Amino acid sequence: MNEPGPSHDRQQEIIAAVLKVVGVALAIGLAIGVITWAVVRQLDLGNVSTSSSGVGPIEPVTPLPTTALPLPTPTDTPSSPDTSATPQYIGAGPTNPTATPGSTALFLNASPVVVRTMDRINLTGDWPGHDSISLLVQQLQGGQWVDFGVQTEVQIGTFETYVETSHVGNVKFRVFDPSSGAASNAVTVSVS
Numbered sequence: 226m227n228e229p230g231p232s233h234d235r236q237q238e239i240i241a242a243v244l245k246v247v248g249v250a251l252a253i254g255l256a257i258g259v260i261t262w263a264v265v266r267q268l269d270l271g272n273v274s275t276s277s278s279g280v281g282p283i284e285p286v287t288p289l290p291t292t293a294l295p296l297p298t299p300t301d302t303p304s305s306p307d308t309s310a311t312p313q314y315i316g317a318g319p320t321n322p323t324a325t326p327g328s329t330a331l332f333l334n335a336s337p338v339v340v341r342t343m344d345r346i347n348l349t350g351d352w353p354g355h356d357s358i359s360l361l362v363q364q365l366q367g368g369q370w371v372d373f374g375v376q377t378e379v380q381i382g383t384f385e386t387y388v389e390t391s392h393v394g395n396v397k398f399r400v401f402d403p404s405s406g407a408a409s410n411a412v413t414v415s416v417s
Contacts, residue, residue, distance in 0.1 A: 329353055329354065330352075330409075330410075331350070331352045331355075331360075331400065331402070331407050331408065331409040331410075332350045332351050332352070332409060332410060333348060333349075333350040333398070333399060333400050333409035333410055333411075333412050334348070334349050334350055334412060335347065335348055335398060335412040335413075335414050336349070337414075338412075338413070338414050338415060339414070339415045339417075340414060340415070340416055340417075341416070341417055342390065342391045342392075342393060342416055342417070343389045343390070343391060344389065344416075345387050345388075345389060346387060346388050346389065346390070346398075346414050347385070347387050348362060348377070348385065348386050348387060348388060348398060348400070348412075349383070349384070349385045350383070350384055350385075350400065350409060351382050351383045351384070352379050352382060352383075352384070352407075352409075353382040354382065355379050355382070355402075356379055356380060356381060356382065357378065357379065357380070358378065358379045358402055358404070358405075359376055359377075359378050359402075360376065360377050360378070360379065360384060360400040360401060360402055360409075361373075361375075361376055361400065361401045361402075361403060362374075362375040362376070362377065362386065362388060362398060362399075362400055362401075363398065363399050363400070363401050363408075364390070364392070364396060364397065364398055365396075365397035365398075365399075365411065370399065370401065370408070373388060373398070375387075375388055377400065384400070390414075390416060392416060393416050393417060394415075394416060395413050395414070395415055395416075396413070396414050396415075396416050397411045397412065397413050397414075398411065398412050398414065399411045399412070
């Protein structure tokens, strides 16, 4: 009679191996499907509402802020400043302390407002409508505004630069336009 030979056994082994590979692939696929279903259900991703075009509503992007930190409240004021050497303030500073970002006044902001000596102090601000104007950074010393030796230029209504100082205590800075006499609000940085 016909007894199964070695080729028949070999064929049986191949079929068994193929069935094992298919079984493992099905088990892996089933596991991936169950895990995906659980994640979608856990994150509630299955309840996405769409309009008739298939695209959900688009929310407007909130613009980034133009200043890094709010201005500190000035706590130290000179006892008797020499106003004869102080240029006229236009739109900001002591004559108009309400200069704020977004207004038409020359506005200055400092960040960070607490530093160690020779740490970087970022000075940013805006002066809409005054492009290509060169501004001098000034520091208040003994009741007088003294040029700090740093300049910046207004570009597209904004400007930015940085300073480093070895003075310790509450140090006040401003920017000043020598051609018009316009000065920004003063910003105070605590230097230790």
